[in-house]
Amino acid sequence: MTQTAFPPPPTRLSARGPAQARIRRASSRGRPGWSAFVVLVAVLVAAPVLGVLIDAGTGQAPDLPRNVGDMVLTTLLLMGGVGLGTLVLGVGLAWLVTAHTFPLRNVLVWLLVLPLAMPAYILGFVFLSTLDAAGPVQSAVRGVVGDGFAFSLATLPGCVVVMSLTLYPYVYLMARAAFVEQAPTTYDAARTLGAGRARAFFRVLLPLARPSVAAGLALVMMEVLTDFATVQYFNVQTVSVGVYLVWKGSFDFASAAQLASLVMLFAVAVLAGERLMRGRSRFTQKGGRGSGLRPAPLTGARAWLATGVCLLALGASFFVPVLRLGAWAVERAASDRPSALGGQFGEAFVNSVVVAVIASLTCVTLALVMGHALRLGGGRSIRAAAQLTTFGYAVPGAVIGIGTLLTFAWADRTLEAVGVPGGTGLLVTGSVLGILYAYAVRFLGPAYQAVDAAYASVPTTITQSALSLGAGPVRLLGRVHAPLVRSGVAVALVLVAIDAIKELPLVLLLRPFGFTTVSVSVYQLAKENLWDQAALPALVIVALAMVPVFLLFRQVRHGDRGSRP
Amino acid sequence: MTATPALVLEGVSKSYGAVPAACDVDLVVPSGELVTLIGPSGCGKSTALRLIAGLERPDRGEIRIAGQTVADGRTFVPPERRRVGLVFQDHALFPHLSVRRNVEFGLHGQPRADRAARVTQVLDLVRLGHLADRYPHELSGGEQQRVALARALAPRPAVVLLDEPFSSLDENLRAQVRAELVGVLRETGTTAVFVTHDQTEALSIGDRVVVMTSGRIEQADTPSRVFEQPATRFVASFMGDADFLRAHVHRALLTCEIGVVSTVPGWADAETDVDVVLRPHEVALTAEPDRSDDGPAVVAVEYHGAFVLHTVRLGSGQTVRSWQPHSVRHPVGTPVRVSVVPGVTPTLLVGDTAVSSPPPRG
Numbered sequence: 001m002t003q004t005a006f007p008p009p010p011t012r013l014s015a016r017g018p019a020q021a022r023i024r025r026a027s028s029r030g031r032p033g034w035s036a037f038v039v040l041v042a043v044l045v046a047a048p049v050l051g052v053l054i055d056a057g058t059g060q061a062p063d064l065p066r067n068v069g070d071m072v073l074t075t076l077l078l079m080g081g082v083g084l085g086t087l088v089l090g091v092g093l094a095w096l097v098t099a100h101t102f103p104l105r106n107v108l109v110w111l112l113v114l115p116l117a118m119p120a121y122i123l124g125f126v127f128l129s130t131l132d133a134a135g136p137v138q139s140a141v142r143g144v145v146g147d148g149f150a151f152s153l154a155t156l157p158g159c160v161v162v163m164s165l166t167l168y169p170y171v172y173l174m175a176r177a178a179f180v181e182q183a184p185t186t187y188d189a190a191r192t193l194g195a196g197r198a199r200a201f202f203r204v205l206l207p208l209a210r211p212s213v214a215a216g217l218a219l220v221m222m223e224v225l226t227d228f229a230t231v232q233y234f235n236v237q238t239v240s241v242g243v244y245l246v247w248k249g250s251f252d253f254a255s256a257a258q259l260a261s262l263v264m265l266f267a268v269a270v271l272a273g274e275r276l277m278r279g280r281s282r283f284t285q286k287g288g289r290g291s292g293l294r295p296a297p298l299t300g301a302r303a304w305l306a307t308g309v310c311l312l313a314l315g316a317s318f319f320v321p322v323l324r325l326g327a328w329a330v331e332r333a334a335s336d337r338p339s340a341l342g343g344q345f346g347e348a349f350v351n352s353v354v355v356a357v358i359a360s361l362t363c364v365t366l367a368l369v370m371g372h373a374l375r376l377g378g379g380r381s382i383r384a385a386a387q388l389t390t391f392g393y394a395v396p397g398a399v400i401g402i403g404t405l406l407t408f409a410w411a412d413r414t415l416e417a418v419g420v421p422g423g424t425g426l427l428v429t430g431s432v433l434g435i436l437y438a439y440a441v442r443f444l445g446p447a448y449q450a451v452d453a454a455y456a457s458v459p460t461t462i463t464q465s466a467l468s469l470g471a472g473p474v475r476l477l478g479r480v481h482a483p484l485v486r487s488g489v490a491v492a493l494v495l496v497a498i499d500a501i502k503e504l505p506l507v508l509l510l511r512p513f514g515f516t517t518v519s520v521s522v523y524q525l526a527k528e529n530l531w532d533q534a535a536l537p538a539l540v541i542v543a544l545a546m547v548p549v550f551l552l553f554r555q556v557r558h559g560d561r562g563s564r565p
Numbered sequence: 566m567t568a569t570p571a572l573v574l575e576g577v578s579k580s581y582g583a584v585p586a587a588c589d590v591d592l593v594v595p596s597g598e599l600v601t602l603i604g605p606s607g608c609g610k611s612t613a614l615r616l617i618a619g620l621e622r623p624d625r626g627e628i629r630i631a632g633q634t635v636a637d638g639r640t641f642v643p644p645e646r647r648r649v650g651l652v653f654q655d656h657a658l659f660p661h662l663s664v665r666r667n668v669e670f671g672l673h674g675q676p677r678a679d680r681a682a683r684v685t686q687v688l689d690l691v692r693l694g695h696l697a698d699r700y701p702h703e704l705s706g707g708e709q710q711r712v713a714l715a716r717a718l719a720p721r722p723a724v725v726l727l728d729e730p731f732s733s734l735d736e737n738l739r740a741q742v743r744a745e746l747v748g749v750l751r752e753t754g755t756t757a758v759f760v761t762h763d764q765t766e767a768l769s770i771g772d773r774v775v776v777m778t779s780g781r782i783e784q785a786d787t788p789s790r791v792f793e794q795p796a797t798r799f800v801a802s803f804m805g806d807a808d809f810l811r812a813h814v815h816r817a818l819l820t821c822e823i824g825v826v827s828t829v830p831g832w833a834d835a836e837t838d839v840d841v842v843l844r845p846h847e848v849a850l851t852a853e854p855d856r857s858d859d860g861p862a863v864v865a866v867e868y869h870g871a872f873v874l875h876t877v878r879l880g881s882g883q884t885v886r887s888w889q890p891h892s893v894r895h896p897v898g899t900p901v902r903v904s905v906v907p908g909v910t911p912t913l914l915v916g917d918t919a920v921s922s923p924p925p926r927g
Binding site for chain 2: 031464465477479
């Protein structure tokens with residue numbers, strides 16, 4: 001054996017010290033410490049939901065408000081109405097822009113996603129201020145037809161319209177993706193078999209898109225269930241509103257938890273319904289190379305009608321409200337009337353930013369470390385635990401909120417039982433920590449998905465190479481994994497931060513006395529009909545919410561490019 | 566030289582659910598040896614590599630690297646403390662680090678000057694010193710492979726494991742990169758275990774070839790012995806082409822359908838049925854154009870350039886193959902006489918196992 005450049009290797013592994021003892025406990029099924037971390041996160045995320053279910057399950061005799069039957073009925077009607085509204089708007093618009101060309105169509109394709117940036121609680125108050133009995137529109141009509149004309153917009157139908165207008169993009173996006181990606185070959189086949197465009201759409205494309213549309217509708221339903229601000233403007237008493245009112249009115253854990261578990265029941269029903277609609281049909285016909293749906297040009301009046309429909313939807317859900325908010329903000333800035341908010345806007349803004357930054361850093365750090373832990377092995381159960389951490393996004397805000405309170409209360413009792421007087425003290429004083437915890441539960445899902453997607457593009461051989469080059473788990477995370485998934489981390493940070501600034505229900509439920517964020521100040525000012533004062537913070541939220549929508553645009557445009565023959 | 570072997574596997578077993586990926590694997594690799602691990606896909610060769618590297622934990626058995634037990638019933642040393650170098654098919658270079666930083670990665674904790682010197686040393690070894698400041702995506706496939714090797718060698722591992730390191734390179738580049746890489750391994754006296762599915766590659770670069778199937782080692786031997794004296798029917802058919810003919814040994818004479826094949830020294834008293842392994846280069850053909858019975862005749866001819874592969878159907882319906890020089894080309898249908906090239910001592914099989922002495926009479 002010749003040894004040229006390589007002197008004998010140092011015997012750095014020959015020592016059998018404490019290191020050896022540590023090695024013995026290590027398992028090839030991952031690293032116990034890192035795996036335990038994933039399980040711990042899963043437990044923390046699941047705790048609020050489990051808390052609600054356990055509390056509701058072990059509670060004494062049902063102590064629900066007397067009008068709970070009405071609440072359930074109202075919730076069903078609202079979900080049904082918004083479901084129908086978003087279905088018609090979402091699928092209809094998706095079909096229009098996919099199957100036809102008309103003026104502005106290429107711009108409208110992605111502009112139609114824009115209402116995602118308009119929270120329902122903002123669009124709601126703009127609609128009420130403008131179109132309700134006291135608003136300028138009805139006043140103008142009265143000026144023409146006389147005083148008899150007046151109707152209230154603050155009703156269930158009004159709420160359905162507003163929510164449909166802000167939530168239809170979920171269905172639109174899913175339906176359009178299905179039309180573009182899945183349909184080409186089948187559509188061609190249907191046409192060659194003699195089906196006309198309309199028949200091919202209703203008999204082939206629409207059934208094919210059903211699973212995607214169902215997924216979009218499920219997202220819509222979850223948003224409807226989570227909301228309890230918009231519905232209150234419109235005097236619509238859903239079960240989520242019930243949870244909020246019961247808690248804020250009586251601070252009664254038992255009945256709040258029972259109502260919250262009712263909300264959870266709705267959420268489970270939505271997920272089950274989505275499964276059912278998806279059925280056995282897992283239509284994924286990727287790679288089909290048909291020329292597909294070649295958009296047919298619309299001409300003359302029909303073309304302009306198509307453009308008009310799209311612009312009407314966009315105008316009503318986004319542009320006109322933004323203009324109105326802008327006008328209010330300018331008007332407000334020009335006048336020198338004292339503001340009800342006073343100097344609070346600055347404070348609310350700082351609060352929002354601080355909470356959003358901490359929440360996004362927390363979620364993204366957890367996601368980063370979980371992805372890393374999975375890379376170190378751990379098998380199916382750890383993988384399942386990681387999946388479990390993402391389900392908070394599908395849990396209605398009322399459930400997470402009450403669940404967070406229950407979890408904190410339980411922690412207090414446990415600490416007192418082991419001899420810490422006052423426990424954590426968090427529940428008593430009311431603490432921002434509760435909001436942060438609830439945010440982490442709710443937003444870990446999107447953060448983990450973004451980071452996990454980035455991990456997926458890092459070959460496992462990279463991880464294995466780094467390990468065999470002597471890098472321990474911590475160095476592997478810092479020098480290899482973190483730098484390689486940084487794009488996913490950046491996206492996750494932005495998404496969570498913006499979601500956190502937009503978020504309203506959780507803050508309303510959990511905020512300590514006197515703690516205000518931008519979204520809370522919008523809600524409160526709007527509730528007191530101080531529209532012009534609410535305009536500036538509302539615009540701030542819409543502007544921020546447009547950032548993830550622009551991230552989405554890139555995807556939509558990409559899909560559009562891919563669809564062209 | 567009675568040095569500690571670089572790598573020892575003793576009774577190592579590992580299964581995934583009910584699928585055994587390694588069954589009772591025993592292997593000793595002396596320091597400085599180049600071993601190739603070969604077998605069909607799913608035979609457990611990659612699992613063996615993962616077990617050695619510490620990416621999997623064996624269910625049973627013991628693994629020692631340079632004398633230190635890294636895995637047995639009680640011990641499990643994680644990969645980062647095993648002194649094993651890994652080279653993958655996809656090179657697995659860190660895309661965010663320059664060539665220099667990639668190579669330096671495994672030298673963490675050493676003084677800066679030592680690290681720099683070592684990086685220069687190994688990069689010179691693979692003749693890439695001038696590319697130290699490039700990034701992986703700026704290198705060709707062959708260069709990336711050399712960086713991967715330099716990176717694996719830098720921390721002076723006790724053994725380097727290479728998982729199909731040439732599969733991602735195109736055919737022309739492959740032979741050249743292979744020669745360079747093997748040269749570096751030889752020059753540095755590195756102990757290495759190669760996993761490959763290419764028979765030619767296994768035979769040409771290994772000091773020893775380990776043939777695996779279904780998680781078991783069928784044979785671990787020098788390349789020539791694996792090819793010329795396969796231990797089992799599987800090895801005979803997997804490592805090169807082989808045809809098997811029913812044969813009989815009587816008074817040390819091996820007879821089969823094509824006549825007397827050879828004598829079998831030491832089998833004087835034997836009276837037994839065997840299978841004889843015939844490789845195409847051991848089969849001679851003589852054209853007998855005038856014969857008109859239904860004896861052996863050519864049924865297929867494949868032109869391979871330097872040689873022509875003839876397939877011959879024997880009277881029994883069985884076929885044997887024969888390499889002929891490119892000037893010889895018997896048309897399909899030509900009646901031929903089949904014999905064995907003089908001097909060949911073919912492998913005999915009883916059941917699926919090669920035998921060198923007559924089986925006991927039973």
